[in-house]
Amino acid sequence: MDEGAKLHLKEWLIAQIESGKYEGLCWEDDRKTMFRIPWKHAAKKDYKQTEDAALFKAWAVYKGKYREGRDKADPTMWKTRLRCALNKSTDFQEVPERNQLDITEPYKVYRIVVDNGTTRPAESHPANDQANIQAKRSLVNPHYPDKQLHCQTESYQVHKDEKSFTEDLMREHTYCELTGTKIQNLAPVNLFSPALTISDFRMQVMLLYQGQMVMKATTRSSDGCFILQGHVPLGNERIYGPCSAQQLSFPSPASVSLPPSMAEAMNRLLCHLERGVLLWVAPDGVFIKRFCQGRVYWSGPMAQHTDRPNKLEREKTFKLLDMPTFLNALQSYLQGKGPTPAYEIELCFGEEYPDPNVPKTRKLIMAQVVPLFAVELLQRFNLGETEEKHPPVTSNKDGEKL
Template sequence: MATPKPRILPWLKAALDQERFPGVAWLDSSRTRFRIPWKHGLRQDAQQEDFGIFLAWAEVSGAYTPGDKPDLPTCKRNFRAALNRKEGLRVAQDLSKDPQDPHKIYEFVTSGVGDSPGLDSNPDTQEVLESLNDMHLAPHEYRGPPGLEATTVSTCPLFVMPLSDTRVSSANCEPSDTPVIPPWLPEDAWDFQVTVFYRGRQVFQHTALCPWGLRLVGPDGGDPTLPGLPFILPDPSESLVDQAVKNYVTRVLQSLGGGLSLWRDKQWLCARRLGHCHTYWALGEEHLPPTHGSEGEVPKEHGRSIFDLRDFVEGLIAFINGNQISPRFTLWFCLGELWPKDQPWTKKLVMVKVIPTCLQNLLEIARQGGASSLNTVELQISGGQSLSLNSEQLVASLENLLDSMEY
């Protein structure tokens, strides 16, 4: 007969009383506050014993068999997810980034140390939370633009479908015919919305799923053998009247060559230009590029990181917790000219805006939830059902995602 899975709170209380793990200890005589070491696995001084309590819970809960190679980050995420599902327990202080003694302080907010049914009694909420807690950045092979060494691009299973848009049809990008939009969809890649402006006038906008990244190319389509879904910038003669402006825009597009390449490498978005067209980039707002200047020029010799998902997730957590500044995720590119600093961006010949739509929709979910844990987000799940996910649960899931990322 199989041994029943223990309940985490009585198990944890016993571990605290017996001082079973180094650094795991009660902090008051009433036994309502306790600390747990919380060292990031990528720190140079991280040792397996720093994950002792996480590995022990994985073993007693049946998620780990002694003798197997332990997946320590997963053990840590599952442990935290189990605690986060207990309504009578909260994180009183998060000191996990303390350089000398990274740890978290938990506090029981109800009398006794029992297992409250809490979220465990709601299977729909549990299903969504488990899918969020399983978010990771698992690598898969990616060839990358020519001239780059073979690298890996990892998938982010957190993926929110755009509410409405025109999608590009291709062999590598198929539109969804599902009329009901579920909030969390595990996918192997991101959707990107690309918007193109000629002298401030919008001339192109499409959204597509890009498993191997994307390339911004001229009307000739560029080299079809290169990796990345091509977004073909339109012929300026179809939208511009001024002949001189048309000529200049045409020259910019012709110099794109193989295109401007954008792809994912683990938690980063990277860019590289494959032609002669000098390109400058910056993170900006959804509707306006920044006026302070570019973050730099997109290199030709090698790819460079231009966006870190970790920064976005940290900013999103701060926003949910009350910070008035929402994280930025919109990439702006100025093609063929210097960045429009101290002048209207609408005067530039070619400006391109790229939005990872999963991040756009995730921010919208956070806005719906507000900055209070009392607020909830109504989510549509499969079968037409709905459930409420409060801000604390969303933050806990985002923190799990952070644990899978690098610094």
């Protein structure tokens, strides 16, 4: 497995069992075909979040669904996410007759299975597993038999209420890489199923002062990037570890040729943008959270209004782009049933936006954000206008992407 590649649930969970890190998470049999997973309900009097929710929290952190120090702790949702992943996965099968839910330290038992439903020991041969995975993922387009679609698949369910399975929300994502030469007039491909976790977290960010670009950067961290005045304040790093989000600081107005009165107004605005905003790409879309005192407005694929301002509330997470919606729109476009899917996001700091009475070139500070997974997907399907607007990522002499 490549360095930095995400483990699938089976691989991740077996690693946690073998680590001995979580009390109650252990093998049920000597052949390591079944395991126990602690399952204490949060309503129990002796419930301790730090211990009884540790495994569920670890899965949420690993999947990017919980960010220490930034998101509100939600043990019930953590447990729900892992339960849903176990129930949905074809690698696991619950063994109800072995469950012990009425004891002091309750647990459930799951069996590791293979495709035909038989028991699978944990120490199966990695090479054979990988071959099976690749065989499943290699699909041939019947309309273009010489072209293959290599799709990674993963799906999960989110339960609004842990007690109700009827309110499940299936969120599925697909990211297919078309190998070989580009294909014109590609036959319809189901981009929405099976699901896949987007692994390209890069964003192209441009900062503009009154329509003049003053910074352009490509972010690569899976934790996203801060756009802010100054630097991210230190705090909780001793407990949670350092935040790896990239920091993009607003350039000084003095470095840009602006009238003195305009530079003064911009400096006043920048004073209110300390802590800024945090943007990140996740498997189900693009998100933002505003931390600064200064107001921030936006436009983009999921903006409520196109003719009047959309405000970001402070300390609240907003989804700026929804992955299933984008993929559905892309599929509609490929079938000739709709326009090119929208994916660009604009932020306006300190001034209302969109503003039909004031062009964006007159706004003091704006940011344009482009999630590069969308650019890559569109380019692979030979949508020329995307290449013109966002040229392909190039590399320097050392092979590093620029």
